[in-house]
Amino acid sequence: xxxxxxxxxxxxxxxxxxxxxxxxxxxxxxxxxxxxxxxxxxxxxxxxxxxxxxxxxxxxxxxxxxxxxxxxxxxxxxxxxxxxxxxxxxxxxxxxxxxxxxxxxxxxxxxxxxxxxxxxxxxxxxxxxxxxxxxxxxxxxxxxxxxxxxxxxxxxxxxxxxxxxxxxxxxxxxxxxxxxxxxxxxxxxxxxxxxxxxxxxxxxxxxxxxxxxxxxxxxxxxxxxxxxxxxxxxxxxxxxxxxxxxxxxxxxxxxxxxxxxxxxxxxxxxxxxxxxxxxxxxxxxxxxxxxxxxxxxxxxxxxxxxxxxxxxxxxxxxxxxxxxxxxxxxxxxxxx
Numbered sequence: 001x002x003x004x005x006x007x008x009x010x011x012x013x014x015x016x017x018x019x020x021x022x023x024x025x026x027x028x029x030x031x032x033x034x035x036x037x038x039x040x041x042x043x044x045x046x047x048x049x050x051x052x053x054x055x056x057x058x059x060x061x062x063x064x065x066x067x068x069x070x071x072x073x074x075x076x077x078x079x080x081x082x083x084x085x086x087x088x089x090x091x092x093x094x095x096x097x098x099x100x101x102x103x104x105x106x107x108x109x110x111x112x113x114x115x116x117x118x119x120x121x122x123x124x125x126x127x128x129x130x131x132x133x134x135x136x137x138x139x140x141x142x143x144x145x146x147x148x149x150x151x152x153x154x155x156x157x158x159x160x161x162x163x164x165x166x167x168x169x170x171x172x173x174x175x176x177x178x179x180x181x182x183x184x185x186x187x188x189x190x191x192x193x194x195x196x197x198x199x200x201x202x203x204x205x206x207x208x209x210x211x212x213x214x215x216x217x218x219x220x221x222x223x224x225x226x227x228x229x230x231x232x233x234x235x236x237x238x239x240x241x242x243x244x245x246x247x248x249x250x251x252x253x254x255x256x257x258x259x260x261x262x263x264x265x266x267x268x269x270x271x272x273x274x275x276x277x278x279x280x281x282x283x284x285x286x287x288x289x290x291x292x293x294x295x296x297x298x299x300x301x302x303x304x305x306x307x308x309x310x311x312x313x314x315x316x317x318x319x320x321x322x323x324x325x326x327x328x329x330x331x332x333x334x335x336x
Contacts, residue, residue, distance in 0.1 A: 012038070014064055014152060015163075015301030016055065017072035020186060021045055023054050024295040027064060028302035031282070035170065035303060039064075040285035042294045055150045069152035070301035071143050073159050075186065078135040079105065080161065080201070082119070085128040093130070101132050113137045117162070120197045123240050131201070133159055156304070161189060161201045163300030168249070169196045170303045171280040178247040179233065179270070182296060183208040183225075183260065190229065192236050192245060200236050204228045210254045213263075226267045233270065248272045252292040 012029035019042075027039040039062050043054045059065060081104050086096040094116055102109040112134045119129040140157065147154045160182070168180040168191060177194045188204040206225040212218060233245050248270045253260060257274045264272040277292055277299065292299075 012067060013155065013302040013304070014059075014067045014069045015072065015298035016069055016147070016152075017160075017163075017295075017297040017301070018045070018048070018051065018074050019294055019297075022294060023051060023058070024298040025055070025058050025062075026285075026295055026298040026302050027062060027067070028281075028299065034282060035280070036282045037285050037287065037299070040283075040287060040291060040295050040299065042291060052146055052149060055146065059150045059152060065151040067152055068155040069147050070156045070158050070304065071147055071154065072163050072297040072301045073135060073143075073157065075160065075203075077139055078133055078159060080159070080203075081132045081134070082129055083132055085118075085130045097130060097132055101134060105134050107134075107136055111137055113140045117198075120194075120199060123199050123242075125241050156301075158301050158304070160297045160300075161191060161198075162304075163297040164189060164191050164201075164251075165193065165198050165300075166303040167251075167275070167277070167296070167300045168193050171275060171277065172249050174247075176247070177236075177243060177245045178249060179229075179245050180249050180251070180275070181229075182251045182293075183253060184293070185209045188225070190232055192232070194242065199240060199242065200232065202228075202232050204232075208253075208260075210256070213256055213259055222263060222267070226264070229264070229268065246270050249275050251275055251296055252277070252289045254290040254293055257289060 012027065015026040017024050021044060023043045023045055025041050026037065028035055028037050030036065041058055041062070043058065045051060045054060081101050083097065083100045085093060086100060088096045094114060097116055098109055098114050105112055113136070115133050116130045119131065121128065123129065143157060144154055164180055164182060168174060168178065172178050172180060174193045175195055177192065180191045180193065182189045185207055188206060188208060190202045190204060191198060192200040204225065206221055206228060208225070209215065212221060215221065229248070236242050237244050248264065248268065250257070250260060250272065252274060261272050261274050278287055
């Protein structure tokens with residue numbers, strides 16, 4: 001099952017994901033060369049069993065029937081492994097790599113849906129490496145059924161790391177390398193990209209509660225987070241042979257973004273800033289800082305295929321032209 005390489009046929013995209021106890025949905029189109037967020041909603045879920053009914057309600061309320069949908073897996077629904085790529089033809093890679101990860105999985109290999117995405121060739125000094133995503137095949141089938149019953153057309157199943165890459169590719173200048181971080185209660189994720197290519201993605205276990213700076217253990221958590229960030233930057237520079245990362249961008253948090261930026265700037269040599277997606281998109285939806293964190297994966301999923309050079313917001317004093325459908329993407333463009 002190819003999770004990441006399906007073809008887009010329609011203008012616009014719906015992104016769907018679950019965060020703990022919530023369903024997040026975003027609807028975005030590309031207009032005048034820039035992303036245009038038409039809708040963004042987060043709904044509470046009493047249990048996972050409520051997901052089907054709440055998603056169907058949102059699709060009806062937002063008039064999204066038959067729209068292309070990118071579904072982003074939750075971290076507990078997949079595993080991610082970095083392995084050396086078998087020496088096979090590209091079209092055989094996905095099948096061949098199954099045997100490279102079979103002993104790393106917490107399920108039988110026959111129960112796993114597997115896909116891969118490459119690491120740039122210069123990342124490991126000539127060693128060809130790939131990231132392997134493994135998810136339970138039955139869970140994937142349930143997602144397919146969930147999206148279909150909600151009257152959406154499944155375009156792709158994605159993961160948060162790649163949704164983050166879509167955001168950084170669209171909104172962050174990484175010509176000289178940049179780290180993009182999403183700091184959450186359930187654990188944090190760091191991506192390091194260079195010129196739009198993902199070189200390193202890491203999960204950082206430091207738990208960053210919304211009110212973490214008021215915690216009695218804040219100083220220990222801060223030091224642990226800084227250490228993990230610095231280790232990742234050092235690994236990118238020394239083990240991958242890349243230049244020093246001087247730019248770190250963090251995704252919006254619910255309340256303390258500016259304070260976290262200040263603390264990290266004091267502790268790290270790299271410049272730390274925060275990304276406000278409102279600075280890069282036209283929005284018809286309410287997009288508070290809380291909403292940006294809760295729905296970031298859903299928004300990132302809708303940005304797949306939008307190139308950074310295309311993100312140019314129109315002059316607010318200039319009337320917006322009528323949208324024209326973008327050219328149909330090829331599978332190769334879709335996977336880029």
